[in-house]
Amino acid sequence: MKRKKYLWLSIVSVLCVLVLWELVTDVLRLMPSYMLPSPLEVCKAFAYKVSGGVNPDGASLWTHIATSLKIALGGYLAGVVIGVPLGIAMAWYKKVDLFVKPLFDLLRPIPPLAWIPLMILWFGIGYGAKVVIIFISSMIACVVNSYAGIKQTRQVHIWVAKTFAATNLQILFRVALPTARPMILTGLKTSLGSAWMALVAAELLASTSGLGYMIQMARQMGRADIIVVGMIVIGLIGAALSSLLDLLTSRIGGKKTKRRG
Amino acid sequence: MQRIGKTVWKRLKANRQTLLWIVISFATLLIAWQVASMLSQGRVQIPAPLEVFEAFFRSMTVPIGKNTILEHAGISLWRVLLGFVVASVIGMAIGILMGVSPKAHAVINPLFEFVRPIPPIAWIPLSILWFGLGSSNKIFIIFLASFTYVTINSYEGARNVDPKLIGAARMLGASRRRVFTHVIFPSSVPYIFAGLQIALSVSWAAEVAAEIIYSQNGVGWIITMGMNNGNITQIMVGMIAIGVIGYLLSTLMRVVEGRLCRWNRQET
Amino acid sequence: MDRPVKVKVDHLVKKFDELLVLDDISFSVKQGEFLCIVGPTGCGKTTFLNSLTGLYDITGGSITIDGEPVDLKKHRVAYIFQEYSTMPWLTVEQNVQFALNLKREKAEKAKKQAEKYMELVGLTEFRDYYPDQLSASMLQRVVIARAFATEPELLLMDEPYGQLDTELRYRLENELLNLWRQSGTTVIFITHNIEEAVYLGERILVLSNKPTTIKKEIANRLPMPRDIAAPEFIELRNQVTELIKWW
Incomplete structure (x- = not known):
């Protein structure tokens, strides 16, 4: 609560930056508007785009958002559905671990974004390539976190279940998974972030619609105001998705997540 | 025995x-x-493994474009190094400042929070407008990518210093500066290192992404060129190079960390 | 004293690689008996219990319950560990029901059992608490309720009260004796605390160290409840202490 004391400082700081930005652009003209648009220009462009304007990139903001979200969520869900069980299976079954881990370790140093050109050649610049890239990006975080989570299971908890005659599957579901749940949720969140980033990268490189495409087009036409609008929207949606996920998982977790405090 | x-x-x-x-x-x-x-046939072509490995080793002496693969790697690494070092220095300074002074935190944090949700890669178009098509726009992207992690971790590190330690040092008559150099900074080091470690691997990923999206050289360029020419072997050669460098960088950081933070080993 | 033999340990040997931990241990426990095993710290007491429940493979010899090899599916065994072993993600009530759910008891019965044993150890009003909101002694009560709720035929306890202060320990020990008398279960109780062993056990096995062997078996016929200040108690305690003397 000590932080509250300096709330005025925070407000002043944000205002200062805005004023400085306005000074540099509209008032003193130190930066040309094709490089740094003024806050007012950004607001205007934002209003134009939000109200359905299709220039200069040929589609309204809403169309771009819809395209991006569809691809991002599709790839992300696939990554979660495959990544979480894979991580769990690797951590729980020695054989799976021994077989999959070397391959995983082999491929992991390659950043998911580096797969983009290959996927584009294989699947074209439509949905396919992008969904695969996002799938790879989000799967990795899911596997890593689920794996680490299961490995945190305490020996004594396993022993308790064992002496009460639990089967291996019972131990997995009633002991290891509850232990791993917070880590798995972290994985879901991390991978959502990487999915969103991968989407932007893929759309910057090759696409015909979507937010990444919008800012790429704007660059080619020297429309910095649209670029900034796009960046803000990308940031906002990323933040919104992440809070949405928080909300969903806290519902599932209920008060049980709170107790860790 | x-x-x-x-x-x-x-x-x-x-x-x-x-x-x-x-x-x-x-x-x-x-x-x-x-x-x-x-x-494989038609559009989905997959070169045989041997072919790819052969091409990889050949590219060490025979240039792809204007440079051999080692030179491309050198160019990419140089950019990463510049962006990473600048970001680390500034990030540590700002992070520790925020951790030590609540006022600084109040001033800087909101700005930081506004910028943070935007993925560094989304800055690429703006960065190209600002810095042109050469190396500097990539260095800027790398800077953005690693800056966040270093700052947050330095902040956490400085904020979580045991107040008893600071109190003890003050009581022994240490000046503010000595408290900083002898207590706050050393005990933040493990946090900072964790940040540097993530930052370096994120930097590498950002560099690769920036090069793939627009560049004239570097390992990312190799795979984009491969894409533009429909040369999958070249793409895979580039990916191998990217993977090897990524692996070496993370190993390097682990070794350095093991040396510097030996006192802080908690778990294996 | 002509109760049938419940557990029979016959020439038990356990090695970790080349390290001999348990060396030729033989003894038996009668139905409904309260057996205490004492020995110096680090003498392989835990290894013994873990071997008994099959958590460790044994190197030689045999362990039987009712004349059959130990089979956790058939024999209702409960094991109370030295470490805190409540599940942090479950409430007190869910923790007490944990084993019953594993054994696929009907929800109704599990609830009733949990109810009964929470009542017996005085946890009813804490049923919705999570373990990290409870004190050390309450955590051990949860674990004990969880074990008794399964109505075990054999209860193994590995220094369950090692981390509690003296007063709480006495209270929990008395609670345990009550539960034992009511349920008629067989108990093997391991401790390094001699007073605790003399207070609880009907019989005391004194172990020696490295490798572990049985040094002596002592019958404890003092009537319960025992008075730790009574001369007979002190005499017996000294007798056991003489045998151990690890300092």
Whole structure:
């Protein structure tokens, strides 16, 4: 609560930056508007785009958002559905671990974004390539976190279940998974972030619609105001998705997540 | 003595199992790859593994574009190094400042929070407008990518210094500056290092992404060129180079961390 | 004293690699008996219990319950560990029901059992608490309720009260004796605390160290409840202490 004391400082700081930005652009003209648009220009462009304007990139903001979200969520869900069980299976079954881990370790140093050109050649610049890239990006975080989570299971908890005659599957579901749940949720969140980033990268490189495409087009036409609008929207949606996920998982977790405090 | 011999033997036997499985899984991958390459045709082309490895080693002496692959790697690494070092220095300074002074935190944090949700890669178009098409726009992207992690971790590190330690040092008559150099900074080091570690791997990913999206050289350029020419072998060569460098960078950071933060080893 | 033999340990040997931990241990426990095993710290007491429940494979000899090899599916065994072993993600009530759910008891019965044993150890009003909101002694009560709720034929306890202060320990020990008398279960209780062993056990096995063997078996016929200040108690305690003397 000590932080509250300096709330005025925070407000002043944000205002200062805005004023400085306005000074540099509209008032003193130190930066040309094709490089740094003024806050007012950004607001205007934002209003134009939000109200359905299709220039200069040929589609309204809403169309771009819809395209991006569809691809991002599709790839992300696939990554979660495959990544979480894979991580769990690797951590729980020695054989799976021994077989999959070397391959995983082999491929992991390659950043998911580096797969983009290959996927584009294989699947074209439509949905396919992008969904695969996002799938790879989000799967990795899911596997890593689920794996680490299961490995945190305490020996004594396993022993308790064992002496009460639990089967291996019972131990997995009633002991290891509850232990791993917070880590798995972290994985879901991390991978959502990487999915969103991968989407932007893929759309910057090759696409015909979507937010990444919008800012790429704007660059080619020297429309910095649209670029900034796009960046803000990308940031906002990323933040919104992440809070949405928080909300969903806290519902599932209920008060049980709170107790860790 | 005999017992030690036996345990070593046991270890070896356990490791032999792991080793065996590594061989099995790599073999499966190579065979699957080979089979896929034999079956592939039309648009979905998959070059055979041997072809790719051969091309990889050839590219060390025979240039792709204007440079050999080693030169491309050097160019990419140089950019990463510049962006990373600048970001680390500034990030540590700002992070520690925020951790030590609530006022600084109040001023800087909101700005930081506004910028943070935007993925560094989304800055690429603006960065190109600002810095042109050369190296500097990539260095800027790398800077953005690693700056966040270094700052947050330095902040956490400085904020979580045990107040008792600071109190004790003050009581022993240490000046503010000495408290900083002898207490706050050393005890933040493990946090900072964790930040640097993530930052470096994120930097590498950002560099690769920036190069893929627009560049005239570097390992990312190799794979984009491969894409533009429909040369999958070249793409895979580039990806191998990217993977090897990524691996080396993360190993390097782990080794350095092991040296510097030995006192802080908590878990293995 | 002509109760049938419940557990029979026959020439038990356990090695970790080349390290001999348990060396030729033989003894038996009668139905409904309260057996205490004392020995110096680090003498392989835990290894013994873990071998008994099959958590560790044994190197030689045999362990039987009712004349059959130990089978956790058939024999209702409960094991109370030295470490805190409540599940942090479950409430007190869910923790007490944990084993019953594993054994696929009907929800109704599990609830009733949990109810009964929470009542017996005085946890009813804490049923919705999570373990990290409870004190050390309450955590051990949860674990004890969880074990008794399964109505075990054999209860193994590995220094369950090692981390509690003296007063709480006495209270929990008395609670345990009550539960034992009511349920008629067979108990093997391991401790390094001699007073605790003399207070609880009908019979005391004194172990020696490295490798572990049985040094002596002492019958404890003092009537319960025992008075730790009574001369007979002190005499018996001194007798056991003489045998151990690890300092």
